């Protein structure tokens with residue numbers, strides 16, 4: 673049985689440390705604050721937003737939640753973002769994705785002030801990640817890197833294969849692994865001979881959003897498997913993008929779902945909000 677990389681435990685430790693750091697920052701007169709905007713009633717998004725609010729409470733971070741109706745216009749949303757960009761009690765702004773179809777996601781992301789963009793989705797922050805000189809990192813890839821570090825895995829020279837090329841996970845994940853000197857391959861739905869490529873991976877990151885997509889024949893013995901997926905299987909049970917039962921006795925390390933990458937994502941959001949507030953102190 674593979675060693676389990678327990679994000680739940682690592683994130684509890686990081687949050688406890690962060691709580692102390694937040695307290696110290698408050699003594700200097702800086703109060704980190706996160707604004708979370710959710711438009712519409714997507715049930716998964718509602719759960720994520722609730723978890724983000726709870727994490728803020730745990731870390732002593734002030735939070736404001738804006739739950740807007742699905743009919744909210746793009747102009748109304750842009751107006752709110754503008755207000756939050758200029759609000760000194762807010763260090764970080766997050767618009768939960770996806771937004772309803774009548775709102776253009778790119779326009780919304782572009783409207784968030786880059787120095788409050790705790791998701792690191794704004795093109796300025798994406799560009800900074802690309803050149804390796806960045807303030808914010810998207811929370812899920814940041815959480816994965818933290819888990820890899822905690823496990824004592826040295827990325828340098830390793831074959832790193834990412835399944836999925838989203839702006840939220842796949843692409844930034846590739847950059848972060850590259851900055852650590854990994855040899856990085858990004859695969860996607862048009863990739864030919866996918867299993868051949870994934871079987872070469874020392875570190876395999878599954879971020880496709882398809883339940884149990886990575887099967888036993890797609891992994892190498894002893895590999896490190898990071899499962900970013902959060903899906904429901906045929907029985908409605910929570911599962912990842914990796915078929916855990918098929919790979920668990922073959923690979924060296926694996927993140928379970930739930931309790932693996934998920935808790936790390938939210939913890940990284942807390943860390944980024946703290947860092948944003950800290951930078952405002954330094955000017």
Ligand code: GUN
Pocket residue numbers: 766767768769770791811812840
């Ligand atoms: N929806 C799914 N993942 C994310 C995320 O990391 N940030 C935001 N804002 N929305 C999401």
